[in-house]
Amino acid sequence: MQQLIRINVINGNTFDTMTRGINESAQAARFLSTEIITTQPRTGPESIESYYDEYLAIPGILEEIVLSEANFDAFVIACWGDPGIEAARELTTKPIVGIAEASMYVANMLAARWGVLTTQHRTLDMVEKTIHKAGFSHRCVSIRTTGLAVAETETARDAAVDALEAIGRLAILEDKAEAFCLGCAGMGRLDTELERRLGVPIIDSVAAAVKMAESLVGLRKQTSKALTYKPPESKLIKGFPKLMQPGG
Amino acid sequence: MQQLIRINVINGNTFDTMTRGINESAQAARFLSTEIITTQPRTGPESIESYYDEYLAIPGILEEIVLSEANFDAFVIACWGDPGIEAARELTTKPIVGIAEASMYVANMLAARWGVLTTQHRTLDMVEKTIHKAGFSHRCVSIRTTGLAVAETETARDAAVDALEAIGRLAILEDKAEAFCLGCAGMGRLDTELERRLGVPIIDSVAAAVKMAESLVGLRKQTSKALTYKPPESKLIKGFPKLMQPGG
Amino acid sequence: MQQLIRINVINGNTFDTMTRGINESAQAARFLSTEIITTQPRTGPESIESYYDEYLAIPGILEEIVLSEANFDAFVIACWGDPGIEAARELTTKPIVGIAEASMYVANMLAARWGVLTTQHRTLDMVEKTIHKAGFSHRCVSIRTTGLAVAETETARDAAVDALEAIGRLAILEDKAEAFCLGCAGMGRLDTELERRLGVPIIDSVAAAVKMAESLVGLRKQTSKALTYKPPESKLIKGFPKLMQPGG
Amino acid sequence: MQQLIRINVINGNTFDTMTRGINESAQAARFLSTEIITTQPRTGPESIESYYDEYLAIPGILEEIVLSEANFDAFVIACWGDPGIEAARELTTKPIVGIAEASMYVANMLAARWGVLTTQHRTLDMVEKTIHKAGFSHRCVSIRTTGLAVAETETARDAAVDALEAIGRLAILEDKAEAFCLGCAGMGRLDTELERRLGVPIIDSVAAAVKMAESLVGLRKQTSKALTYKPPESKLIKGFPKLMQPGG
Amino acid sequence: MQQLIRINVINGNTFDTMTRGINESAQAARFLSTEIITTQPRTGPESIESYYDEYLAIPGILEEIVLSEANFDAFVIACWGDPGIEAARELTTKPIVGIAEASMYVANMLAARWGVLTTQHRTLDMVEKTIHKAGFSHRCVSIRTTGLAVAETETARDAAVDALEAIGRLAILEDKAEAFCLGCAGMGRLDTELERRLGVPIIDSVAAAVKMAESLVGLRKQTSKALTYKPPESKLIKGFPKLMQPGG
Amino acid sequence: MQQLIRINVINGNTFDTMTRGINESAQAARFLSTEIITTQPRTGPESIESYYDEYLAIPGILEEIVLSEANFDAFVIACWGDPGIEAARELTTKPIVGIAEASMYVANMLAARWGVLTTQHRTLDMVEKTIHKAGFSHRCVSIRTTGLAVAETETARDAAVDALEAIGRLAILEDKAEAFCLGCAGMGRLDTELERRLGVPIIDSVAAAVKMAESLVGLRKQTSKALTYKPPESKLIKGFPKLMQPGG
Known part of the structure; x- marks a missing residue:
């Protein structure tokens, strides 16, 4: 039987219409045995058109990964620019793919x-x-x-x-x-x-990323925890909720 | 129903044992709905360990693509170094993936x-x-x-x-x-x-290439014929069989 | 009379002891006619040791700039890695200097x-x-x-x-x-x-950045608003306070 | 009391009018507590518009540094191209800044x-x-x-x-x-x-270099003598005056 | 007496007219004491205008070197792109020069x-x-x-x-x-x-390569056999004649 | 009859023993029909071991070219680092080769x-x-x-x-x-x-440069005067003799 793969495709922004559009792209691209859920962060800009937008989008993207980490096999960051992708890779051993x-x-x-x-x-x-x-x-x-x-x-x-x-x-x-x-x-x-x-x-680019995520899961590969992408060090992060506290 | 994808994984050399080994890698990596045939060129070295080996392997690899072009959706060149890959891309609109x-x-x-x-x-x-x-x-x-x-x-x-x-x-x-x-x-x-x-x-690397080939076919993408990878110009190529003559 | 220059040296993290240390560096490096205030973001990690830390530090750094923009002539981002610096440059015409x-x-x-x-x-x-x-x-x-x-x-x-x-x-x-x-x-x-x-x-590096900030103010130069560092586009940024809404 | 900084801004060429112009730029850019003297080499071209001009300008620029080394805290080489700057750095521990x-x-x-x-x-x-x-x-x-x-x-x-x-x-x-x-x-x-x-x-560019020179002196930094910029080896340099002989 | 230098200038393709043209260039460029023979491979395309052409030209070029290795002091590969040049360098200690x-x-x-x-x-x-x-x-x-x-x-x-x-x-x-x-x-x-x-x-470019080949022979230099350009490893190369079998 | 080529191999420094050594290298490398004269500048350091040495060597190297330009077909600058080579190329249409x-x-x-x-x-x-x-x-x-x-x-x-x-x-x-x-x-x-x-x-490296110089003369090529290597602009160069004044 084909391996079931569950991917969370995270829209980088908080614009519902775009989340629906991304979902259409992602659903059209998946293999039949892949399950796609397209989400959007709870916080962040309606669109990403400046560095300011990009950086304010990242906490929400990371939060979405923390919230849903247990429920998916891979994550796609659906904003060309791959905002926060290195941090996302620190948060989980599951593959993270950027659409860029x-x-x-x-x-x-x-x-x-x-x-x-x-x-x-x-x-x-x-x-x-x-x-x-x-x-x-x-x-x-x-x-x-x-x-x-x-x-x-x-x-x-x-x-x-x-x-x-x-x-x-x-x-x-x-x-x-x-x-x-x-x-x-x-x-x-x-x-x-x-x-x-x-x-x-x-x-x-969304479709491309879905295929890459399927590929990495299919290969049963995990993000390296050898050095750069080790879990974030345990410490207090002021102003962020408990679930975002590393080692918390 | 899941799209059936047929991939020709071409061992770069002519060593049967390695072809079988590559086949194991490729079969283990494929999605269930993918069909993998692992082949080896009719001509070329038993292993690729020098530039000489690499260049003498290429005609056989290209011939294998010409011979089987109609029967597959994508091709993998299974030698780290991706020998002849640009030429392979000229020969077909179907995706070509190198293991490197x-x-x-x-x-x-x-x-x-x-x-x-x-x-x-x-x-x-x-x-x-x-x-x-x-x-x-x-x-x-x-x-x-x-x-x-x-x-x-x-x-x-x-x-x-x-x-x-x-x-x-x-x-x-x-x-x-x-x-x-x-x-x-x-x-x-x-x-x-x-x-x-x-x-x-x-x-x-073979497994990685199988997933990339599945991805490109899944995305229904073709090699660009805009400029670099146009079909080879029609001309005589001395000493090569009829099927290798471009435009022939 | 010497031009008075006011610089906000923003510690990238929220660790008070380090903010005091940065302040000592910055005060020791300034020209007499420069006034240095060393601040720390209201939110963010106690130290920056991972990409996760870095990205969660950025909103607080940017907020500090928004909050104090009118009161300073230049800003230093005091974390080697220059987190969020491109976004900071979008927020003001006043010079932004990273310590890296x-x-x-x-x-x-x-x-x-x-x-x-x-x-x-x-x-x-x-x-x-x-x-x-x-x-x-x-x-x-x-x-x-x-x-x-x-x-x-x-x-x-x-x-x-x-x-x-x-x-x-x-x-x-x-x-x-x-x-x-x-x-x-x-x-x-x-x-x-x-x-x-x-x-x-x-x-x-903090001392070096103070001198660069003094230099840019001394030269009466402003960040270019021609293209990349234009003010952020006006839009809703969910979950962020009113002062962080661009064009708000 | 503010540290007094004395900078020798050396015009790369021997054109008096340009030396005066450079002096205006440099004086306008300095902090009040900086003293700028703008000089021009005793030898060299009236303007630098070719590699030939550039190379024939360098001995005069280096001579000016040797002659005045004791009297200044830093030196600016005021020709875009920074002619001879590595050699200048060998001649002194005091900061050398090129306008480029x-x-x-x-x-x-x-x-x-x-x-x-x-x-x-x-x-x-x-x-x-x-x-x-x-x-x-x-x-x-x-x-x-x-x-x-x-x-x-x-x-x-x-x-x-x-x-x-x-x-x-x-x-x-x-x-x-x-x-x-x-x-x-x-x-x-x-x-x-x-x-x-x-x-x-x-x-x-002249103004920019004045600020960089002030910065380096303000930081009390010296050119590294660890390897590349050690003083020139002692030897005879034919056709050059006694003061230009290294170790002389 | 001037050293006699014999160079095989190998046309990359199999077009006689071009071989004659290349010969004219090469003869016009040689020193008097140099002897030039211009050859063309027994196999390969009439012209090289695609990657396909290039790769199918290489076996013939290499064969020409193997066939004539004993009779020349240096070899020129006369196709801009220098097809197969690394392999050619493995085949002999004598200098190989590409026209590119x-x-x-x-x-x-x-x-x-x-x-x-x-x-x-x-x-x-x-x-x-x-x-x-x-x-x-x-x-x-x-x-x-x-x-x-x-x-x-x-x-x-x-x-x-x-x-x-x-x-x-x-x-x-x-x-x-x-x-x-x-x-x-x-x-x-x-x-x-x-x-x-x-x-x-x-x-x-042909003339330039002739001069480079004369230079290398004049310097009595040989291709390094230290690592990369060692002779090809001994093995079977299927479909190629006996003389092309390494170590054969 | 073989073309007679006259090359001035210019030692970059003023150390007689090295000039003789360079001459031995150059004479050993030349074709029989090449005439080599090895010279040394009238001014400059006894050896080039620092940027200071290098820059003070250049005027003498350039002077040697100006002095002898009419008498040679090509010039070699015999110091690894190719000091002043761009300026040398401005001074003549005859080929200039650096040993580096x-x-x-x-x-x-x-x-x-x-x-x-x-x-x-x-x-x-x-x-x-x-x-x-x-x-x-x-x-x-x-x-x-x-x-x-x-x-x-x-x-x-x-x-x-x-x-x-x-x-x-x-x-x-x-x-x-x-x-x-x-x-x-x-x-x-x-x-x-x-x-x-x-x-x-x-x-x-001296031998290599002699061969390159012979090659360029043999190809009857001249330095491009299209833009970068045009003759130096006419102007006064203070402290340098009449023959070094461009356009003089």
């Missing part, structure tokens, strides 16, 4: 040169740092932004897909990009339509 | 600092170039070799696992490695025993 | 090859990532850790200085390090004694 | 992505090498040149500022630069006007 | 910033990887392709030279390239005409 | 992993910067120093060769180096004896 890393691994396996298409212009530096940290500055040849807010991207689908098509076309033409990561969890189910329009692989 | 890249992606998701454990001392440069090409020179903190031949590694399992334990221990102590990729397809099913002995995640 | 970056700039101006001496072994990856992000992987030739907790380092000064001397000596001998950044705000006033023992420049 | 490095450190603290605006087109490679050596290739997103000679830049201020505005505007628009280092000591006091026109931080 | 590496070394000695001009658009990634592997990503500022096939480039010389002039002009203007490597063995004797048109050094 | 770059190119063609063996411990940073600037940080796996002065290396040959053997042995054993560049012009003719003792290729 997952989408970039998939892109590497499909194309020699790829790009990232995302939302607000201001996120350019955030995206670059994410790629640089991963080691893919030589593989990512294009970062382009629509200038649309995350919320608009989620709610005004037609405008979003048109804008993504436009910047994708430029990236293919000028930067010789051959595939794209969709750099926002709110762009999930746009991959099929964009593939149709642009003729190159488009990666729904 | 797959194992490194898994390592990144499990540990902040990882190493590669492999066979002959002379392969040090090959392993380094593979890591450098992938972009993970900042993540891989240790490359250690047992000095054993590939064939010995496959056939003298006890000696191999002892030797791997010894170099793994040094890598943990001196290089602060927190997980390891097993850098040879012939080390497949040693991961469990080595995890038991070393206490850190050990990645069976 | 400041100490590395000073090290570059004093020595061709330098190292970082710090606390827990597990922070090795955090320190490396901080250096890699800054671009100094080619300048930093040694990262060594005492294995002591941050709190011990702050309270058991004699043991801490002996341990730092020991790892510093190894770094000079084996790695050819020529100067050191003290990689923890709690090591502040140990620089003089360690310089006496080791004979190379030792950088009190 | 200083301006780049300031830029890093003000903006995520910055550029360099400078003079002759031919200096593009010199500027790139300076940035690459410093480790900031990932932070500097734009190098643009006016095509004006250094002397013109110093004497035809209106034309220079118009040209700088024009290239700065392109760098903001096309390269997403968010701040600029002025890449020539002769551009000193143009920062205010350019900030007004371009709306992003503009860094007067 | 040779041309890049020459470019570095002639210009601060250089580019590569080549054929099919799809080879962009191959060229980039070759440069990245060599370590020259910071020196190569432009890669431009004519879009012409290798065969057209060899046979339609006027069209080829016009197309190369056009892309070279753009590279000088937009990328500030100051010299060019001709990125295809079939562009050999076009350097003089392109130098006349473009006014910058143009490097015939 | 030449030896590294040769090393790349002979070995996958190589090291540099040199003199004073303090030169470690100079050697690293030279390698980093060239782009070979991934190829050079070992830098080891004997601790001997340059003059001792030149005059006490037996002690020097023993010391080089000792550090070379360590580099092979611990760093897996497979070939070595001799990192000082004064080590010239030691390559044969060291090859005998260490069993790996040892590169006499």
Whole structure:
């Protein structure tokens, strides 16, 4: 019998509509024997469009992991930028997957040169740092932004897909990009339509992360506790609830 | 109903015993709904321990893909070094996964600092170039070799696992490695025993690649044909059979 | 008349003893015409020794900036790792300086090859990532850790200085390090004694950051609001107080 | 009482008008308790616009340091490119600051992505090498040149500022630069006007270096004599005056 | 008396016309006391325009070296991309030179910033990887392709030279390239005409490699057999003739 | 008839004994039809062991080029570190070769992993910067120093060769180096004896540079005057003789 895998896909923000959208992406991507629950943190911003948003989203993401750790086999952090992922890996031996890393691994396996298409212009530096940290500055040849807010991207689908098509076309033409990561969890189910329009692989980053999580569980692998990702040291963390106190 | 996925796991060399070993790894790693056939090229070296071996293995690997392209949904190249992988991607739109890249992606998701454990001392440069090409020179903190031949590694399992334990221990102590990729397809099913002995995640690279191949098929993604991986240009290739002639 | 400069030196953690220690470092380093107030966040961990600690410290650090923004000319984030610094730069046009970056700039101006001496072994990856992000992987030739907790380092000064001397000596001998950044705000006033023992420049990172903050204010420079560090977008951030709501 | 700091700001070239301009920048930037003397070498080119100019400027810069070493607490080398800076660090334990490095450190603290605006087109490679050596290739997103000679830049201020505005505007628009280092000591006091026109931080590199020099003296730090910057070995240097003979 | 040097310049493909063209380049470049024989493999593609072509060319190139090893003092692999070069170095102690590496070394000695001009658009990634592997990503500022096939480039010389002039002009203007490597063995004797048109050094890569081979033989240097380039391990290589069996 | 090539091999220092030694290396390496004159600057240090030495050597090196430009076809700068090489390239269209770059190119063609063996411990940073600037940080796996002065290396040959053997042995054993560049012009003719003792290729850097210079002249290539290496701008250079005034 197929191993049952339970994955908690955690939306990085607190916007219900996006959580539902992420859930659609995740459910569509899972193997039949995988059970997906899509959650959103109890605290944090409605969308992540700045470093400020990103850092204030992290405690809620970590809390969600602490709360549900016993009930799942793996966790996906569904915000391109993989906020708090190193801390999440300290909290559990169960695999943690970020949608940014997952989408970039998939892109590497499909194309020699790829790009990232995302939302607000201001996120350019955030995206670059994410790629640089991963080691893919030589593989990512294009970062382009629509200038649309995350919320608009989620709610005004037609405008979003048109804008993504436009910047994708430029990236293919000028930067010789051959595939794209969709750099926002709110762009999930746009991959099929964009593939149709642009003729190159488009990666729904949430879907990619679900597959990576299934893979790690399938491999029966756990996060290393040898050094960096050991459980947090026991200590008082002021202003946070009891369940967030390490060793508590 | 679960999508049926058929994967051709191609041993990079022509050593039957290793092909059987790879098959065990691959079968153990697959989801139930995946069908794995493990093959070996009709031509090429019995083991890959030098650049010479690697380059003479590639035509046979590519031929195996051409021969079986219609019958599979994805292909795994089961030699750490991913020989010929870019050419394989030109030959089909179906996903191609190398065991080196797959194992490194898994390592990144499990540990902040990882190493590669492999066979002959002379392969040090090959392993380094593979890591450098992938972009993970900042993540891989240790490359250690047992000095054993590939064939010995496959056939003298006890000696191999002892030797791997010894170099793994040094890598943990001196290089602060927190997980390891097993850098040879012939080390497949040693991961469990080595995890038991070393206490850190050990990645069976063949198993990792099977999961990546399942993932790409599950995502219904195809190799980009936009530029780099377009089908080979039509032309005469002297000394190769008709089926290997592009556009033929 | 000399320009009066007011700097808020924000301890990254919530440990009073360390806040007092940081204050001593900062007061000793300031120009006479600079006024230093050393603060600590209302929330967050007692010490920062893991990614978990680091991420849970950030909301409190940012809150401290929001609360006091009008009263200061510049802010120092006093935790080696510069937690939340990009978000802090979004919150104000006034200069924000991290003690990690400041100490590395000073090290570059004093020595061709330098190292970082710090606390827990597990922070090795955090320190490396901080250096890699800054671009100094080619300048930093040694990262060594005492294995002591941050709190011990702050309270058991004699043991801490002996341990730092020991790892510093190894770094000079084996790695050819020529100067050191003290990689923890709690090591502040140990620089003089360690310089006496080791004979190379030792950088009190808090002191270095105070001078950088004075410099930026003295230059009348403001954080760029052109793109990356624009004020956070206006939106709801659940679970955070009114003053933390952007555009609120 | 505030510590008195005496800094010798050494113009890299022998053009009196530029020395006066540099002096204005430096005097405007100093703390009240700092005493600045701006000097120029006795030998060397009138401006530095080629590698040839740069290398022939260095002996005069080093001679100026030897001549005045006893009378100052720190030295600034006021030519973007920091000519001879490693040798200067060998000559004294007192801090040496280059205007290129200083301006780049300031830029890093003000903006995520910055550029360099400078003079002759031919200096593009010199500027790139300076940035690459410093480790900031990932932070500097734009190098643009006016095509004006250094002397013109110093004497035809209106034309220079118009040209700088024009290239700065392109760098903001096309390269997403968010701040600029002025890449020539002769551009000193143009920062205010350019900030007004371009709306992003503009860094007067001479001013930045004065603050860094004050900082290092304020920290009571000395150049490391552990290895690289030990005093030059004693030997005959033909054709140079007695005072330039090491150990003489 | 001048040492007689015999070099086998091996065309990477099996196109007679190109072999003759390569021979013209090589003969024109040799010192008088050098004897050049230009050969082509018995197997392999008529031109190398994809990874598939490249990998299928390598066995033939290696066979040519094995066949003629005793009769030459050095070997040139005449395909930009240096296919199989590491394996070739395993096969003999005699120097092996690739035309890509040779041309890049020459470019570095002639210009601060250089580019590569080549054929099919799809080879962009191959060229980039070759440069990245060599370590020259910071020196190569432009890669431009004519879009012409290798065969057209060899046979339609006027069209080829016009197309190369056009892309070279753009590279000088937009990328500030100051010299060019001709990125295809079939562009050999076009350097003089392109130098006349473009006014910058143009490097015939075959000619460059001949000089490097003469240099290595003149220095009486041999390939290191210490580790990486030891002779291939003795083993069976299925499907390859007896002479290709290592240790056979 | 063979083209006559005249090369001026310029010792970087003013030590007659070393100039004679360099001449022996150069004469031994030349083709019969090459004429070598080995010269030394009229000014500058007796040996180059610090940045100070290096920068004071450059004016004399450049003067020697200006003085003899009309009489030679190419110039070699015979000091590992290639002092002033960019400026030298501005002074003439004739090829300029540095012994550091030449030896590294040769090393790349002979070995996958190589090291540099040199003199004073303090030169470690100079050697690293030279390698980093060239782009070979991934190829050079070992830098080891004997601790001997340059003059001792030149005059006490037996002690020097023993010391080089000792550090070379360590580099092979611990760093897996497979070939070595001799990192000082004064080590010239030691390559044969060291090859005998260490069993790996040892590169006499002066000899390597002579071959590169012959190659560039043989290719009839000139230094690019497109941008970076244009002749120095016309201007007054105070304290330097008339012949050193650009455009004079």
